[in-house]
Amino acid sequence: MNDTRTPDRLLAAWFEAEAPASAPDALRTDIHRATAAIRPRPAWLARLRGNSMDVIVGGAGRRNSRLIPVLALLLLTLALIAGVAFVGSQQPKPIPVVVAPTTSPAATTPPASIAGSATPAPSTFSDASIDLPYPVTEIIVGDDAIWVSTGGETSRELGVSIYRIDPSTMDATRVVDEIPVQQASNHRTFVEYQGSLWVVEDEAARMMRFDGSTGELLGETPLGEQPLEPIAGLGAVWSEDFGGGTVTRVDPATGAVTATIAIPQFAGGGPRDLAIGSSLLWAVNPGVSTMVGIDPATNTVGKEVALSGAVLCGVHVAAGRVFAESCESASVPTEVVDDATGVSQGTYEGTIAIADDGTFVWTADYADTTTIKALDPQTLTYVGPSVDLGVPVSRLTSGHGYVWYSSGTNLYRISLDALPSN
Amino acid sequence: MQHDLAVRARGGDHDAFSELVDGSIGRLYAVACLILRDRDRAHDAVQEAMIAAWRDIKGLRDPDRVDAWFRRLVVRACYRQAKREQRRSVVELRVVSDMPPIVPGPELSVVDRDRLERGFARLGPDQRAVLVLTHYLGLPHGEVAEALDIPTGTVKSRLNRATAAMRAALDADDRPSLSEEGRTA
DSSP, X not given: OOXXXXXXXXHHHHHHHHSOSSOOHHHHHHHHHHHHTOOOOOHHHHHHTTOSHHHHTTHHHHHHHHHHHHHHHXXXXXXXXXXXXXXXXXXXXOOOSBOOOOOOTTSOOOOGGGSSOSOOOOOSSOSEEEEOSSOEEEEEEOSSSEEEEEOOSSSSOOOOEEEEEXXXXXXXXXXXXXXXXXXXXXXOOEEEETTEEEEEETTTTEEEEEETTTOOEEEEEEOSSSEEEEEEETTEEEEEETTTTEEEEEOTTTXXXXXXXXXXXXXXXXXXXEEEOSSOEEEEOTTOSEEEEEETTTTXXXXXXXXXXXXXXXXXXXXXXXXXXXTTTTTSOEEEEETTTOOEEEEESSOOOOEEXXXXXXXXXXXXXXXXXXXXXXXXXXXXXXXXXXXXXXXEEEETTEEEEEETTEEEXXXXXXXXXX | OHHHHHHHHHTTOHHHHHHHHHHHHHHHHHHHHHHHSOXXXXXXXXXXXXXXXXXXXXXXXXXXXXXXXXXXXXXXXXXXXXXXXXXXXXXXOOOSOOSXXXXXXXXXXXXXXXXXXXXXXXXXXXXXXXXXXXXXXXXXXXXXXXXXXXXXXXXXXXXXXXXXXXXHHHHXXXXXXXXXXXXXX
16 A cells, blocks of 8 residues: 555545535524523533533543542542441431322322432431432422422433422422423423413423423413523513513413513513512513513513623522622622612622522532522621532522422432521 | 633623634534534534533633534534434444545545445444544644543554554455455466
8 A cells, every 4th residue: 555545644535525614504503593592501510510621621631630539529428328327227227318209199100210219419418308310400499399390311301390399208299290392491491380380491482381289281372482481479470582582471370471571671682580579570681781670560661770781691589689690600799789679789709599598598609519608688798607518509499498409310408497507 | 813702602692602603613513524424413413512512601711722622522422422323223224424425536536435434434433533633633632632531642542543443444445355366366
């Protein structure tokens, strides 16, 4: 074989000849459309999942060295579990922390994988936990229950299942069984209100209403171009129409759309997140530095609040305060305004993964994904020691006397009384 | 320019991200096509990679290395596509590339192309990836290592094995078959 026919030369020529000259326009369109509906993960979560440049820079050798403390921690944890198991075998059987779910008569049969066979990863402070078949995507506090949605095999095949969790026993009942939806985003997909579960699917632009007791599909409503982040309160169920640039108001009794509310301040853009205040529905858009409050009495913008100009992606209400989070919240402080007046209260550095225990607001810490810290909503300063939960936190909320959090497929709870917030 | 776009995209600017994607997608799509030998699956792989990129863009520490990051995500997505195809191939045989036929250049005869196609088809996705990144993109071993998330030494050994496999495929086709030998004897 002469030199021009070496594999290297032939491959280079072959690749050059075979490679398409450009990407098809359909691919650009598909990517643009899919990503427009997605809210990027917070930096700490993105890095946790390994899709970050700190892993790539320095190559595999550096990453391996970073694994050493992780492996050491893993070994330590295993040793601790073994020790606890040994001690436990010498003593009366403790109360199990994994509670097998019960099934309500009308609900579908829970999958066998819930039935107490899997052991959730240990979390330092939790007093109870349960392992669900798929990763927890949302935790919603209801009037008499905690509602948890789980995803499916992939991030797009959400196959949303919704579980009712008894706050005191942690019995889990699967109420809605794997809704056959395709979801282009990782936005909040459901909310519970007045005994019904309201689920939005952005790709099909619809809202489905399920009976919260039986899981029966009660109705379906076409909803704008790209409904996201449903929320309930102030007498209605609300959904942002990210593609259409409006907020949709739905009658909780009938499931009918009663108003489509334009937000001129967003200049045609849709809200990125919504939050229920004491008298206003708060909305933010990343393209403008103005947060708006929609008056449910008139279905129009009733208040405008000028913020510092950060790219706004999230809004929450807790302890009489409205927390407006920047997409760049790893480096840009969260802005806080008074819920009643809209007057600025200042800023703090941290996320708005909020658990409101009535006195303090618990926030996950960007710098250390396994810890939560108590924020005084009046002074916007952190109080008391951080609480190391021992597992990476992906969702955090509070209700029924507990802080609830998830990590992967596990749902945990901690009694508020056990938290060192004083 | 790319640095500024990456910084803006990291801040949540979707337009900046789209512009970044537009600037890179031609090369990324070509890499995926070459590794997977199937344009539909390449389309899916690149789309999946770019969705992952946008979802995790805030975790981007070094905006100057966004190209390397995209490459890495695309290679990972190609691996996943290849795995799915392996599962499907139990019931759905796909042995012919859907890449359009090419007009051979002066360096590449039709016979060469057929031999390369056959040899390449026998390689696993990890060996294909190392060949594509090295011989199509012309990346040095260090950057190939980053894209594949393996040590540089492994890149060299994997490249040697892949090249040897391709050479064997080409040499095997050069040898006359037993029946031909019998006829000429």
